[in-house]
Amino acid sequence: MSGIKQKSLKLYQWFDRRLGLVKPITEAAEHPIPKSSASWWYVFGSAAAMIFGLQIVTGILLALIYTPTAQHAWTSLIFINHNIPLGWFIRALHGWGSDFMVAIVIIHMTQVFMFGSYKYPRELTWIVGVFLLLMTLGMAFTGQVLRFDQDAYWGLGIGASIMGRVPWIGGELVHLMLGGPIIGATTFSRFFALHVFVIPGILLALVAVHVWMVLYLGISEWPMPGRLVRRSTYVKEYEAEIHQDGVPFVPDAAWKDVTFSAAIILAIMACAFFFGPIGPSGPPDPTIIQTVPKPDLPFLWVYAVFALAPPALETPLLLITPIVVICAMLGLPLYAGEGEKHWSRRPVAVLMVSVIAVSLSILTSLGQHPPWSPVMDAWSGDAVQPKYLKGRTPLQRQGALVFQQMQCRNCHALGGLGGQRGPDLDMVATRLSESELIRQVLQGGGNMPAYGNALSPPQVTALVSFLETLNGNERPAQNDVHRLMQSESAQSPGHSSDESQ
Amino acid sequence: MKKPWKDLFKHPIIENPLDQPSEHSRRKFLFKVAVLLNGAVGAVLAVPVLGYLLGPVFKRNDSYNHWVPVGNLDQFPPGETRLGRYRNPEGTPADGQTRTLPCWVRNIDNTRFQVFAINCAHMECPVHWFPQSKLFMCPCHGGVYYQDGAVAAGPPPRGLYQYKYKVAGNQLMIWAGELPTLSTQASIAKPGSKTCLG
Numbered sequence: 001m002s003g004i005k006q007k008s009l010k011l012y013q014w015f016d017r018r019l020g021l022v023k024p025i026t027e028a029a030e031h032p033i034p035k036s037s038a039s040w041w042y043v044f045g046s047a048a049a050m051i052f053g054l055q056i057v058t059g060i061l062l063a064l065i066y067t068p069t070a071q072h073a074w075t076s077l078i079f080i081n082h083n084i085p086l087g088w089f090i091r092a093l094h095g096w097g098s099d100f101m102v103a104i105v106i107i108h109m110t111q112v113f114m115f116g117s118y119k120y121p122r123e124l125t126w127i128v129g130v131f132l133l134l135m136t137l138g139m140a141f142t143g144q145v146l147r148f149d150q151d152a153y154w155g156l157g158i159g160a161s162i163m164g165r166v167p168w169i170g171g172e173l174v175h176l177m178l179g180g181p182i183i184g185a186t187t188f189s190r191f192f193a194l195h196v197f198v199i200p201g202i203l204l205a206l207v208a209v210h211v212w213m214v215l216y217l218g219i220s221e222w223p224m225p226g227r228l229v230r231r232s233t234y235v236k237e238y239e240a241e242i243h244q245d246g247v248p249f250v251p252d253a254a255w256k257d258v259t260f261s262a263a264i265i266l267a268i269m270a271c272a273f274f275f276g277p278i279g280p281s282g283p284p285d286p287t288i289i290q291t292v293p294k295p296d297l298p299f300l301w302v303y304a305v306f307a308l309a310p311p312a313l314e315t316p317l318l319l320i321t322p323i324v325v326i327c328a329m330l331g332l333p334l335y336a337g338e339g340e341k342h343w344s345r346r347p348v349a350v351l352m353v354s355v356i357a358v359s360l361s362i363l364t365s366l367g368q369h370p371p372w373s374p375v376m377d378a379w380s381g382d383a384v385q386p387k388y389l390k391g392r393t394p395l396q397r398q399g400a401l402v403f404q405q406m407q408c409r410n411c412h413a414l415g416g417l418g419g420q421r422g423p424d425l426d427m428v429a430t431r432l433s434e435s436e437l438i439r440q441v442l443q444g445g446g447n448m449p450a451y452g453n454a455l456s457p458p459q460v461t462a463l464v465s466f467l468e469t470l471n472g473n474e475r476p477a478q479n480d481v482h483r484l485m486q487s488e489s490a491q492s493p494g495h496s497s498d499e500s501q
Numbered sequence: 502m503k504k505p506w507k508d509l510f511k512h513p514i515i516e517n518p519l520d521q522p523s524e525h526s527r528r529k530f531l532f533k534v535a536v537l538l539n540g541a542v543g544a545v546l547a548v549p550v551l552g553y554l555l556g557p558v559f560k561r562n563d564s565y566n567h568w569v570p571v572g573n574l575d576q577f578p579p580g581e582t583r584l585g586r587y588r589n590p591e592g593t594p595a596d597g598q599t600r601t602l603p604c605w606v607r608n609i610d611n612t613r614f615q616v617f618a619i620n621c622a623h624m625e626c627p628v629h630w631f632p633q634s635k636l637f638m639c640p641c642h643g644g645v646y647y648q649d650g651a652v653a654a655g656p657p658p659r660g661l662y663q664y665k666y667k668v669a670g671n672q673l674m675i676w677a678g679e680l681p682t683l684s685t686q687a688s689i690a691k692p693g694s695k696t697c698l699g
């Protein structure tokens with residue numbers, strides 16, 4: 001027994017004599033941290049690293065089968081989904097892992113921000129973290145391109161259009177991004193190189209630096225209201241706290257990190273299993289135009305911004321906001337490197353996080369069911385319900401037909417069906433009078449195209465007479481009441497002349 | 502505080518030998534020369550690397566475009582707007598399905614045409630033509646265009662991009678090859694060629 005023990009000890013010594021890593025790694029793992037930091041709030045960073053590992057493994061697995069060319073990428077994904085045993089599951093893990101990674105990185109960042117952990121001496125750790133966030137988003141975008149389906153194809157178009165808005169060098173940037181004049185083989189290949197070589201390489205290097213700094217500077221202590229960070233005293237205070245109340249990272253805090261990571265990986269597996277792989281949607285054939293391109297979850301909010309921003313402001317907004325936001329994030333620890341850490345004493349920080357979180361979630365959920373997009377097949381897909389036709393005159397029914405045929409439905413809902421781009425028309429007759437309806441149809445306005453060229457006069461008459469029935473049995477629009485009164489008074493001229501006297 | 506890394510870079514066997522001061526400064530100088538040399542080699546190497554990387558950028562604008570057929574004239578009846586297809590003139594088989602591209606061809610009266618890019622002028626999404634209401638609608642952010650390509654509603658900052666065209670025998674040809682964006686536009690009116698006739 002002792003013989004085996006001695007032999008293995010010898011073996012260990014043989015390695016350690018040549019490797020020299022066991023001691024520093026053990027010391028790093030057991031480095032003391034403030035007891036307060038061994039908390040469930042401090043687990044997001046390690047979870048992000050764990051998902052990154054999962055992405056690397058599943059990415060390599062996919063690369064075993066995936067054919068990285070514009071010509072074959074889409075077919076090879078279909079092949080992985082259907083012909084490779086469990087191929088769908090590996091694809092699903094990679095896809096859901098991506099969404100989870102973006103989410104966890106953002107949560108990690110929010111936590112660090114709220115706890116003031118970015119303050120002295122950890123400013124650079126935060127700055128590297130900002131680049132890690134950007135690289136993570138870069139992975140999400142390039143990964144979406146590698147799915148090379150319809151969404152990817154038109155998503156590249158959106159990218160090109162943003163580049164094309166840059167003043168002076170826009171055209172050059174478009175060509176640089178596309179690797180040529182148009183979306184094609186070279187475009188695909190450069191996104192492949194970015195997704196598989198360039199960005200992962202940068203990510204690995206930055207993660208190493210980030211983790212190194214966490215070890216070197218120590219994990220930030222749990223913030224206390226009123227306990228201010230000062231450059232002159234912080235390190236001494238921190239070391240005193242660790243001396244007094246420190247615990248080794250492994251195992252006192254690490255067990256929580258490891259447990260949380262396992263839970264997250266399990267959640268990714270569950271999503272992958274129950275919801276399956278993400279895409280691919282239709283093949284990347286630009287001549288199939290029956291498509292409604294949509295970006296992946298992390299970019300849905302951008303999609304919403306494109307639709308909602310006032311057109312005149314759009315280009316400056318698109319080009320300047322990202323630069324301002326990134327600079328603000330990079331500059332944050334340099335500007336606010338000292339002072340209060342606790343959230344209860346930093347109302348502006350709390351407000352900022354709430355505003356950003358609320359607006360991002362609103363924009364994302366809008367992006368999921370975009371009310372600004374016409375429903376391209378509503379005119380042929382959603383029929384006018386019988387209740388709008390019962391007891392109507394032939395002219396009014398003719399109008400319903402015009403309503404359907406002229407794609408009004410694509411933007412206007414009736415009975416809850418149809419597009420949301422324009423207002424619902426269920427009660428339109430209570431809002432607009434006959435003459436207003438005619439004017440709106442012929443001349444458009446308020447973001448509605450003019451139909452004067454597309455409709456013949458009888459069609460307009462029929463359409464408007466149909467629209468006039470849409471009053472939900474309430475009284476007609478104000479102007480019509482007016483008109484009724486006028487015609488009544490016209491019938492009794494004596495009355496009106498009485499009044500004028 | 503115990504620093505976990507303090508042993509990491511300390512070589513266990515050899516202590517750092519100190520040279521004679523005179524030797525040392527000579528090697529210091531040689532090292533500097535070597536570094537400079539390396540920098541020079543790197544700079545020379547950067548030329549082909551950057552040339553390769555930025556190749557697509559240095560090509561003159563419009564030199565990507567060529568005359569390509571979008572179909573026979575009888576595919577485009579007068580008074581109507583139909584989908585035309587053309588092949589990317591600089592495409593290769595590696596492009597796969599992306600090599601064939603769509604565009605909208607409006608035959609105004611058999612002598613005048615308008616050829617619109619499929620790409621919405623807002624963010625490049627594919628616009629659909631609705632012959633009944635005579636509108637192009639964009640599925641992405643609700644851009645709408647009239648039959649002549651003018652903006653009817655929504656966020657697009659300009660009308661649909663148009664290709665230059667010519668009729669060669671029985672064929673309609675367009676001047677194409679570049680993705681039209683706000684800074685790389687499909688229709689760059691050249692003197693002597695027919696363009697947008699609304």
Ligand code: FES
Nearest residue numbers: 621623624639644
């Ligand atoms: S891409 Fe057409 S409206 Fe935005």
